[in-house]
Amino acid sequence: MKFEAQHAVQWIQKANDKIQEHKDELTELDRKIGDGDHGINMARGFQEAADEVSAGDLSGVPDVLKQTATTVMSKVGGASGPLYGTAFLKMSMAVKDEAVDYKQFVGMIEAALGGIKQRGKSEEGEKTMIDVWSPVYEAMKDADDFDAALIKDTASSSMEATKEMTATKGRASYLKERSKDHLDPGAVSSYYLFEALSETLKEEG
Ligand SMILES: Nc1ncnc2c1ncn2[C@@H]1O[C@H](COP(=O)(O)OP(=O)(O)OP(=O)(O)O)[C@@H](O)[C@H]1O
Ligand SMILES: [Mg+2]
Numbered sequence: 001m002k003f004e005a006q007h008a009v010q011w012i013q014k015a016n017d018k019i020q021e022h023k024d025e026l027t028e029l030d031r032k033i034g035d036g037d038h039g040i041n042m043a044r045g046f047q048e049a050a051d052e053v054s055a056g057d058l059s060g061v062p063d064v065l066k067q068t069a070t071t072v073m074s075k076v077g078g079a080s081g082p083l084y085g086t087a088f089l090k091m092s093m094a095v096k097d098e099a100v101d102y103k104q105f106v107g108m109i110e111a112a113l114g115g116i117k118q119r120g121k122s123e124e125g126e127k128t129m130i131d132v133w134s135p136v137y138e139a140m141k142d143a144d145d146f147d148a149a150l151i152k153d154t155a156s157s158s159m160e161a162t163k164e165m166t167a168t169k170g171r172a173s174y175l176k177e178r179s180k181d182h183l184d185p186g187a188v189s190s191y192y193l194f195e196a197l198s199e200t201l202k203e204e205g
Contacts, residue, residue, distance in 0.1 A: 060098030
């Protein structure tokens with residue numbers, strides 16, 4: 001399949017649905033190792049992003065992702081707003097065609113991961129959203145075509161793995177060892193983004 005503008009729109013809509021549904025869970029996780037605003041931040045920004053991309057006047061994947069980036073950047077706030085904003089912006093800049101094939105899509109995820117790392121001055125293993133984006137990128141790089149189950153399963157297991165990690169970036173790092181035994185809120189919201197992507201791909205067959 002080719003990933004088209006309508007798929008990108010569905011991705012953002014589904015991501016928003018999941019974030020609204022799990023808003024309190026994200027906030028609760030952030031209350032444990034952060035300041036308790038992650039669910040509220042994400043729900044505000046993704047609702048706005050979903051509304052905007054649903055208006056139906058965006059003609060290609062880069063346009064949909066660029067619109068999402070702008071909205072997420074300005075409406076989510078906190079640390080995650082600029083990080084997710086950068087991820088979507090880098091994805092939009094990674095491709096020029098209105099519809100993208102699998103290899104191009106993997107290039108988009110690679111660009112997003114690079115953008116988050118650069119913006120957050122962070123690496124793998126610091127108990128952040130990177131610990132979901134990086135394994136998903138690695139798994140996708142080794143595959144030949146869109147694989148909905150691979151994306152969801154990789155995002156799920158890597159999100160779970162943040163529980164054992166000690167945070168060295170973001171507010172959770174203030175807790176040092178006490179950040180252990182809790183899932184990272186940004187890793188969980190990233191899981192929902194990839195679960196939404198997986199479901200978008202699955203519907204396409
Ligand atoms: N430097 C970083 N690099 C990558 N991800 C990060 C970084 N700092 C925070 N994060 C991610 O952002 C999530 C927290 O997002 P949230 O919107 O709650 O920001 P915040 O920490 O409350 O920001 P602020 O302190 O500015 O209010 C973390 O769970 C983590 O996944
Ligand atoms: Mg927070």
